[in-house]
Amino acid sequence: MEKATPEQRLEELVLLHQHPLLRMCCVILRDAALAEDAVQETFLRAFRRLDAFRGASSEKTWLTAIALNVCRDMRKSAWWRHTERRFTPEDMEGKPSTPACGDTGESLALGQAIARLPGKYRDAVLLYYYHDMTLTEAAQVLKTSPATVSKRVARARAMLKEELEVRL
Numbered sequence: 001m002e003k004a005t006p007e008q009r010l011e012e013l014v015l016l017h018q019h020p021l022l023r024m025c026c027v028i029l030r031d032a033a034l035a036e037d038a039v040q041e042t043f044l045r046a047f048r049r050l051d052a053f054r055g056a057s058s059e060k061t062w063l064t065a066i067a068l069n070v071c072r073d074m075r076k077s078a079w080w081r082h083t084e085r086r087f088t089p090e091d092m093e094g095k096p097s098t099p100a101c102g103d104t105g106e107s108l109a110l111g112q113a114i115a116r117l118p119g120k121y122r123d124a125v126l127l128y129y130y131h132d133m134t135l136t137e138a139a140q141v142l143k144t145s146p147a148t149v150s151k152r153v154a155r156a157r158a159m160l161k162e163e164l165e166v167r168l
Contacts, residue, residue, distance in 0.1 A: 006047065010043060010046070010047045010050065013046065014043055017059070018043075020131055021039045021042060022035055022036065024064070024067060024068075024071075024126050025038040025042075025070075027130075028068075028075075029071055029074060042066045042070050043063075046062070046066055057140050057141075060131065061137045061141055064127060064131055064133070065140070068141065109164060113163050113164055113167075114126070114156075114160065116163075117156055122156070123141075125152075127141055127149075
């Protein structure tokens with residue numbers, strides 16, 4: 001059996017992981033166009049480092065870590081600090097529906113509440129619930145321990161429950 005070329009391998013990765021990464025970036029960046037840019041940059045970075053991927057983690061974990069770093073880089077930029085970021089469901093028109101980017105009142109409220117969480121809690125929730133990662137996989141992406149991820153998820157759930165009870 002012939003080994004896949006890097007271009008074929010990238011195409012496989014895009015087909016498997018593009019939509020979950022887009023949903024995650026959408027929640028973090030609160031802007032559909034920026035989320036699309038972040039996902040594109042994620043795959044560009046992955047393509048450049050494809051030969052260095054050793055398989056120490058799953059491809060999903062590796063790509064998610066890259067996407068989180070891309071989003072963090074975008075949020076640190078001077079341009080980001082000087083623009084207003086508002087996310088609306090219309091921004092994701094034509095994109096796959098998700099609890100974070102859906103069009104129902106409850107799912108929109110949940111997505112907005114998750115987006116407002118402090119970064120370390122938001123990232124833990126996104127990885128654990130939206131990417132269906134185990135605590136160990138999420139810990140690899142966040143470069144922390146599974147116990148820390150578990151605590152962050154529990155704290156985030158409490159924060160979300162409190163906020164959503166008030167709103168809904």
